[in-house]
Amino acid sequence: MHSSPFDTTIDSVAGHLHRRRRSGVPLTAGEAATLAIAVVRGCADAPSRAVGAQWRLTAEGRPVLCEDPRGPDVLTVTAAVLDDLVSLVDADVRPGFARLHDGVLTDPPPVWARLERRLLAVVDPRPLVLGPLTPVVPEAPSTQREDPLDAQGAPRIDRLRTLARRLRPRVVLTGVGVAAVVATAALSIAPPSAAPDANGETLPARSRSTPAASSSETPSVAAPATHASDGAKPDGVAAQRADAESTSSPPARTPSPDDVAAAVAAVLTAVATCDDDACASALRESPAEPDEPRPLDPATSDLAMIDDLGGLVVVRLTAGDHAQYVTLVRDEDRWLVRSVRDVADQPS
Structure with a gap:
């Protein structure tokens, strides 16, 4: 040293x-x-x-x-x-x-x-280039700002049209009822803005951070009268919100060490139970060497994590006196076997 x-x-x-x-x-x-x-x-x-x-x-x-x-x-x-x-x-x-x-x-x-x-045998060593190593600077994003009204106007109109189409086959409304539903939907979609009071004076809009008034302070809005039968379905706004909630995806999380160990064990079990080389090759990063052994089955051996470098892990499989070191790499959303080594004992 x-x-x-x-x-x-x-x-x-x-x-x-x-x-x-x-x-x-x-x-x-x-x-x-x-x-x-x-x-x-x-x-x-x-x-x-x-x-x-x-x-x-x-x-x-x-x-x-x-x-x-x-x-x-x-x-x-x-x-x-x-x-x-x-x-x-x-x-x-x-x-x-x-x-x-x-x-x-x-x-x-x-x-x-x-x-x-x-x-x-395949690569000839060459002297190391020390510099200069100027970082590559990515192109700066465009600084042109889009008008918020232009950006929000088209999607808002599209959503109103979609809402009207969803309401039309379900509920038969009077002319006043249709206007009330569309106005209610527009208010729920549009951002808060100033509104006149009963005397014609303009009142400031409620801030998004201001808590909503209690039910005792805010009168409930009656639903518009309809001529539909008793079996009418919920209005389009409620259905739209229900669809959005049912299709929302859970937040992504970082896999824990236990998740990695379970995924690795599943891959090794699949390789150990393959009946032919084609099956095993599909679970490897590259074809196995001629003298490379099959990995032990985690179902009948002990699996221990030796090293975890994020996209690469090394595990030890032990079954009695037989021990193996197996290296696996992550390829997008799955783990693949890179190498399998039979060892007598831990290398010094």
Whole structure:
């Protein structure tokens, strides 16, 4: 580990990758390979992977592992850099970086060298571009303001027309009754405005934040007389409000760790019970390697969450003396299996 943590460094690797993501200079596969191999070898050579550390860059663009007592452990910061690289590289080389990331989390260091060789077989390392990294500024939205009356007028008229169409087949009203219903609907749709009192003076409209008057203070408005039969349906305003309430969707919520564990367990159960490769392939991010085992069935094994990086999780399945590490990734609204590894014991 570097003896002088920050004396010869200019930036953290995580900070540099964050700026590359926001800049107009995309990270190439060769640069990503240089970073990936450096951090994996540095992690393997570290005297202890349980101490706090941070990956930083020298002025020449060389990654060095620096001591940071307040930071995460060496294995965690290394996996975080590899996870950033997986999200930054092109899709055609992403599987090699993903396998290296998963191997660091689930396999012992001797396996890492084999995964390095597989990556270098398809990607040639290139020196890291340090700068300049000018952020790409998105175009500012138009500052032209729309007239509120113009914006609200058309939808308001459309809603009145819709209301009239809904009322016509249900209730037969006199001319006065129709006018009363349309006027009531217009008042319920239109925003509050000033209204004249009985003496012709203009009174200020009630503020939206002012509590409504009690039922004893506000007289009830009688419904307009109709010539419909006793089996007439509720008026259009009530029906419209009922439809809006029945179709309203509940607010979105952030999935809890228990939700993630349940979703992962469901995917692994489906893979374990597949009868053919086509069934299992539909639940994977990419086809399995020839020697890769099927995951254990969570119904007959113990499932433990090892790592949760938001869009990527690592779980451990244990059934007696048999243990596996399984990595899964989120693809839009579902989880897919990325890799399955049989292990004898926890990697050091």
